[in-house]
Amino acid sequence: MTFRMTRHKTLTRCGTATLALLTGLSPALAQMTEIGPGEGELSIVAWAGYVERGETDAAFDWVTKFEEATGCMVSVKTANTSDEMVALMNEGGFDLVTASGDASLRLIAGGRVQPLNVDLIPSWATVDDRLKEAPWHTVDGVHYGVPYMWGPNVLMYNTEVFPEPPTSWNVVFEPMDLPDGQPNKGRVQAYDGPIHVADAAQYLMAHRPELGITNPYELNEDQYKAALDLLRVQRDLVSRYWHDAFIQMDDFKNEGVVASGSWPFQVNLLKSEGLPVASTIPEEGATGWADTTMLHVDSEHPNCAYQWFEHQLSSNLQSDLSVWFGAVPSVPAACTDGRGMQTAEGCDTNGLADFDRIRFWTTPVANCSQGEGACVPYYRWVSDYIGVIGGR
Amino acid sequence: MTVPAPAILPARGAGDRIGALFWRHPRLLLALLLAPPLAWLGVVYLGSLAALLLQSFYSIDEFSGVIVREFTLKTYGELFRAQNLDIILRTLAMSAAVTLACAVIAFPIAYFAARYARGRWKALFYLGVMLPLWSSYLVKVYAWKLILAKEGILGWAAERTGTTFLIDAALALPGVGGNSLSTSLLGTFIVFVYVWLPYMILPLQAALERVPLSMLEAAADLGASRAQVFRTVILPLALPGAIAGSIFTFSLTMGDYIIPQIVGTSARFIGLAVYQLQGTAGNLPLAAAFAVVPILVMLVYLTVARRKGAFDAL
Numbered sequence: 001m002t003f004r005m006t007r008h009k010t011l012t013r014c015g016t017a018t019l020a021l022l023t024g025l026s027p028a029l030a031q032m033t034e035i036g037p038g039e040g041e042l043s044i045v046a047w048a049g050y051v052e053r054g055e056t057d058a059a060f061d062w063v064t065k066f067e068e069a070t071g072c073m074v075s076v077k078t079a080n081t082s083d084e085m086v087a088l089m090n091e092g093g094f095d096l097v098t099a100s101g102d103a104s105l106r107l108i109a110g111g112r113v114q115p116l117n118v119d120l121i122p123s124w125a126t127v128d129d130r131l132k133e134a135p136w137h138t139v140d141g142v143h144y145g146v147p148y149m150w151g152p153n154v155l156m157y158n159t160e161v162f163p164e165p166p167t168s169w170n171v172v173f174e175p176m177d178l179p180d181g182q183p184n185k186g187r188v189q190a191y192d193g194p195i196h197v198a199d200a201a202q203y204l205m206a207h208r209p210e211l212g213i214t215n216p217y218e219l220n221e222d223q224y225k226a227a228l229d230l231l232r233v234q235r236d237l238v239s240r241y242w243h244d245a246f247i248q249m250d251d252f253k254n255e256g257v258v259a260s261g262s263w264p265f266q267v268n269l270l271k272s273e274g275l276p277v278a279s280t281i282p283e284e285g286a287t288g289w290a291d292t293t294m295l296h297v298d299s300e301h302p303n304c305a306y307q308w309f310e311h312q313l314s315s316n317l318q319s320d321l322s323v324w325f326g327a328v329p330s331v332p333a334a335c336t337d338g339r340g341m342q343t344a345e346g347c348d349t350n351g352l353a354d355f356d357r358i359r360f361w362t363t364p365v366a367n368c369s370q371g372e373g374a375c376v377p378y379y380r381w382v383s384d385y386i387g388v389i390g391g392r
Numbered sequence: 393m394t395v396p397a398p399a400i401l402p403a404r405g406a407g408d409r410i411g412a413l414f415w416r417h418p419r420l421l422l423a424l425l426l427a428p429p430l431a432w433l434g435v436v437y438l439g440s441l442a443a444l445l446l447q448s449f450y451s452i453d454e455f456s457g458v459i460v461r462e463f464t465l466k467t468y469g470e471l472f473r474a475q476n477l478d479i480i481l482r483t484l485a486m487s488a489a490v491t492l493a494c495a496v497i498a499f500p501i502a503y504f505a506a507r508y509a510r511g512r513w514k515a516l517f518y519l520g521v522m523l524p525l526w527s528s529y530l531v532k533v534y535a536w537k538l539i540l541a542k543e544g545i546l547g548w549a550a551e552r553t554g555t556t557f558l559i560d561a562a563l564a565l566p567g568v569g570g571n572s573l574s575t576s577l578l579g580t581f582i583v584f585v586y587v588w589l590p591y592m593i594l595p596l597q598a599a600l601e602r603v604p605l606s607m608l609e610a611a612a613d614l615g616a617s618r619a620q621v622f623r624t625v626i627l628p629l630a631l632p633g634a635i636a637g638s639i640f641t642f643s644l645t646m647g648d649y650i651i652p653q654i655v656g657t658s659a660r661f662i663g664l665a666v667y668q669l670q671g672t673a674g675n676l677p678l679a680a681a682f683a684v685v686p687i688l689v690m691l692v693y694l695t696v697a698r699r700k701g702a703f704d705a706l
Contacts, residue, residue, distance in 0.1 A: 186572075239571035239572065239576075239657065241658035243653070244653075244654075254538065254541035255542045255543070255571075255575065256542045379452055383675075386475055386476075386660050386665065387475030387478070390475055390478045390479065391478070391659065392478065
């Protein structure tokens with residue numbers, strides 16, 4: 001896997017939000033009623049590594065067969081951030097986009113993507129029931145996207161220091177001695193993105209119920225302040241925050257880091273290199289990301305796009321991509337039916353069994369369920385998190 | 393009265409006519425020759441700067457996070473918030489420290505190269521100074537991360553030679569210390585100095601080579617001690633070179649956003665803040681305002697440098 005691939009993940013998963021979600025919905029547009037013959041072309045805006053045709057690694061190919069079967073030649077435009085994805089879709093000229101939870105609602109609100117007729121996708125029924133109506137692609141019961149991949153932000157730990165998996169995120173949030181008798185100061189890491197405030201909020205949900213946090217992405221001033229205070233305690237423990245998967249892996253090898261929030265991607269790679277690491281989702285639960293394929297409102301190749309939706313759910317894509325990326329398929333059957341390389345065990349390692357304990361990344365906006373302007377919006381998360389890391 | 397017969401000239405081709413046009417209007421040729429580079433400078437170079445400046449006078453809406461395209465100084469006001477001021481001061485302090493260290497390290501090297509190295513040694517010297525510039529900047533920084541890591545080469549060497557206490561003492565320094573060299577500001581400083589050192593050595597050497605031997609001899613003839621010659625002749629004459637070099641080291645440190653990302657405490661520097669604000673936060677106005685800071689600092693710096701004659705040595 002390439003350096004670039006993880007880098008974009010870093011930037012994007014971290015919840016890139018500019019425009020707050022405008023209330024209200026774009027006028028319902030006519031959706032497709034039947035699939036005609038393919039138009040011969042399909043352009044996809046995707047994260048690097050998301051649409052592979054065996055060029056990076058011959059074993060990972062889920063495009064060639066699609067092209068042979070449908071005659072739709074796939075071209076990929078790689079985007080590095082959610083902002084870039086939104087910008088490219090606003091610009092137009094693309095058919096599909098693999099949008100994360102922090103971009104998808106902006107695309108819907110901006111009227112850049114069209115409602116989907118899921119009846120035209122035979123394999124829609126195989127999508128994980130818990131994702132079918134997910135709020136990051138379904139608005140007022142209208143579907144705007146087909147689930148692609150998702151994954152949790154797990155707690156990675158060193159098995160020599162932790163003979164038993166840590167049961168709480170407190171190992172990265174509170175000063176304490178780890179099971180090997182040494183303090184955790186200087187030996188833990190945290191994510192170098194403002195969305196990490198949500199991890200702190202989730203920890204507080206379990207440990208300070210009097211704050212009344214119900215959703216770590218919707219924090220009022222008091223709840224937000226408590227989360228920042230917790231992060232200031234964490235600042236003393238963390239020597240360096242991680243933002244790049246490969247730098248984090250290096251820190252586990254050379255810097256004596258033994259516990260950190262992480263992605264299954266790093267855990268799998270480090271394990272494959274023989275390092276004593278494992279991952280767990282502690283009792284407080286975890287945050288996570290979920291991506292959705294969406295169709296541009298002015299797409300010139302909608303028939304190819306619908307064929308891709310079907311391909312995305314029914315082919316080896318779900319299975320092999322989840323291996324490639326350390327993610328979880330949106331079609332649970334892809335873990336077990338042998339359509340690709342993924343196994344039930346692999347899916348569980350990547351987080352499938354813990355779906356209910358994952359709160360998926362969404363963009364914090366001012367107008368939240370606590371009321372109009374009641375919540376602290378994302379841009380303040382950014383500037384305040386910079387302050388916390390700078391020692392404020 | 394007779395009308396003079398018109399001169400009979402051969403029919404003129406297009407080339408001739410254009411040539412004649414330029415001959416009659418020499419400024420036209422000049423304008424045509426200058427237009428492309430001026431357009432580049434004006435439109436692409438200054439134009440993008442102007443667009444940047446314009447952005448910094450916009451602001452971000454507090455509630456929705458949407459950029460408000462109305463003139464305001466609010467964004468510049470935000471620069472003075474404690475955490476943003478921290479970033480600016482941290483960056484300036486690092487730039488100054490790196491520049492000073494580069495000057496101190498580069499001077500003896502440049503002096504040796506300018507005064508004593510001859511023939512093959514001189515070639516070797518140039519190679520030695522330039523060689524690091526040939527390899528990829530990213531590779532160098534990642535290599536330094538490994539060298540400075542807690543379990544890296546430096547730590548290993550210190551352990552073998554029983555000098556770990558030296559590293560520990562350095563890391564115990566308040567403010568710049570940390571858990572390991574690669575996760576401390578000290579480590580960021582070391583890597584900055586390494587990466588920008590050649591940019592200090594080369595102008596310094598150029599300046600030192602121009603110090604005429606006759607002046608040194610004259611000073612000696614007049615009874616100056618070696619220390620006096622150094623202080624009153626060599627140092628003042630080399631100063632423009634040092635200032636020219638410092639322009640590079642200072643501005644390069646101020647704008648860099650890769651090194652503090654890979655080596656250091658994750659505390660932001662200006663470049664890193666701009667990168668994050670424009671990318672993930674979508675706060676383009678504040679990113680632009682941050683970007684204006686180095687421009688202003690460098691304008692002041694260059695004005696002072698020009699007065700000191702730094703550009704004579706370039």
